[in-house]
Amino acid sequence: MPGMINHEKAFVKLFSQTARYHHRFKVFEDFISCSVIALENRLHFSEVREQKYLRIVGGYEKEDVTRMAQLLAHVVNGLGEASGDFLGRVFMQLELGDKYRGQFFTPWDVARMMAAMQLGDTEALFRDKPFITLSEPACGAGCMVLAFADVLRKAGWPPHRYLWVSATDIDPLAAGMAYIQLSLCGIAGEVVVGNTLVNERRRILYTPGHYLGGWPVRLSSRHFQAA
Numbered sequence: 050m051p052g053m054i055n056h057e058k059a060f061v062k063l064f065s066q067t068a069r070y071h072h073r074f075k076v077f078e079d080f081i082s083c084s085v086i087a088l089e090n091r092l093h094f095s096e097v098r099e100q101k102y103l104r105i106v107g108g109y110e111k112e113d114v115t116r117m118a119q120l121l122a123h124v125v126n127g128l129g130e131a132s133g134d135f136l137g138r139v140f141m142q143l144e145l146g147d148k149y150r151g152q153f154f155t156p157w158d159v160a161r162m163m164a165a166m167q168l169g170d171t172e173a174l175f176r177d178k179p180f181i182t183l184s185e186p187a188c189g190a191g192c193m194v195l196a197f198a199d200v201l202r203k204a205g206w207p208p209h210r211y212l213w214v215s216a217t218d219i220d221p222l223a224a225g226m227a228y229i230q231l232s233l234c235g236i237a238g239e240v241v242v243g244n245t246l247v248n249e250r251r252r253i254l255y256t257p258g259h260y261l262g263g264w265p266v267r268l269s270s271r272h273f274q275a276a
Contacts, residue, residue: 081225138157231258
């Protein structure tokens with residue numbers, strides 16, 4: 050029986066072989082942009098987004114466009130096999146973090162411990178409310194949100210039913226990473242590109258779970274309390 054694939058290692062190896070004629074950061078940024086567009090357009094097709102996708106891939110050789118699709122497959126399979134901040138980890142492994150912008154992502158174990166402490170007794174939490182909301186003002190790649198969802202899931206509360214998230218980051222790349230991971234993990238909510246400190250919301254991306262779980266209707270109800 051063949052051994053299991055380590056999707057993080059496979060991602061890093063494949064990424065190093067992808068579009069060597071471009072700067073590494075640009076390739077990662079374009080990979081994230083294309084993946085966001087692919088996920089958005091599966092839910093609600095937009096010709097404007099499609100044209101942006103075509104402009105991006107127009108700068109790559111055909112085999113590298115194929116590699117980008119394979120990279121996304123590693124993200125999908127990696128998140129499907131184990132909870133965690135897949136994109137944040139590979140971003141750091143690829144040494145793409147910018148120390149001047151503080152792009153260092155929270156380790157998964159720390160994020161999960163913090164989530165468990167903040168959630169506390171989940172039985173008591175849901176005793177008088179149908180769901181909770183989570184606001185993450187500097188979400189990065191979404192690690193804390195993923196940790197909250199994981200704690201709820203393992204406590205017997207499916208996050209797609211019991212959690213709605215508003216995640217914001219000032220960096221479009223980080224927000225894109227968060228959108229991909231929250232979407233693939235079935236987490237309902239919005240990912241906002243903007244500055245929480247001045248209530249700036251430049252771009253809002255709703256995850257598939259937001260629509261599939263009927264959250265626009267659920268949120269319009271006033272019979273809930275925010276966490």
